[in-house]
Amino acid sequence: MPFGIVHYNDSRLRQKGAPVERFDDALRQLAGGMIETMRAHNGIGLAAQQVGLARQVAVIDIRPARFEGDWRLDGARPPLELFMPLTLVNPSVQILDGDDFIYEEGCLSFPDIRGDVTRPDRVRVDYRDLDGTPHTLICDDLLARCVQHEVDHLNGVLFIDRMDKKTRRALDRALKGLAAATKASAGGKTA
Numbered sequence: 001m002p003f004g005i006v007h008y009n010d011s012r013l014r015q016k017g018a019p020v021e022r023f024d025d026a027l028r029q030l031a032g033g034m035i036e037t038m039r040a041h042n043g044i045g046l047a048a049q050q051v052g053l054a055r056q057v058a059v060i061d062i063r064p065a066r067f068e069g070d071w072r073l074d075g076a077r078p079p080l081e082l083f084m085p086l087t088l089v090n091p092s093v094q095i096l097d098g099d100d101f102i103y104e105e106g107c108l109s110f111p112d113i114r115g116d117v118t119r120p121d122r123v124r125v126d127y128r129d130l131d132g133t134p135h136t137l138i139c140d141d142l143l144a145r146c147v148q149h150e151v152d153h154l155n156g157v158l159f160i161d162r163m164d165k166k167t168r169r170a171l172d173r174a175l176k177g178l179a180a181a182t183k184a185s186a187g188g189k190t191a
């Protein structure tokens with residue numbers, strides 16, 4: 001079942017995710033629901049905070065995007081079909097050598113809001129899969145960007161925090177409007 005998506009400026013988006021300790025059915029159900037939610041909204045990534053849970057779990061499926069970069073998963077280069085959708089549990093990102101690049105990012109927690117974000121082009125992410133098995137993914141281009149965007153979410157960091165002042169300022173009015181709408185819809189609920 002897909003989840004509802006938490007929008008800016010819900011405080012849950014600012015919570016740092018707790019590490020996953022049990023690789024059980026509940027975790028599999030969470031990841032499955034997140035993948036469904038991501039697909040329902042045509043996203044390429046989703047973090048647990050975006051469905052209201054502060055856990056170190058993110059899902060990625062780069063296939064709907066035009067990704068022409070490279071990757072190494074545990075030292076090999078399996079077809080994307082073999083490891084997408086990808087669930088990252090307890091991930092940690094390390095920036096590798098390479099140039100930064102600018103790209104106009106969006107986020108499912110910020111409907112209709114997009115803006116340029118500069119990020120490193122190449123990263124290494126160490127993570128566990130749903131069985132708790134450790135993996136290392138080295139990637140660049142849009143996949144590296146997606147990994148960084150999602151792992152930021154797991155630490156309570158949002159893409160607007162990564163924008164330069166001018167880009168951020170241009171979105172100010174839209175962000176205030178979204179925050180007000182989010183607050184108004186939360187006011188109608190008791191929880």
Ligand SMILES: [Zn+2]
Binds near residue numbers: 106107108109149153
């Ligand atoms: Zn996002």
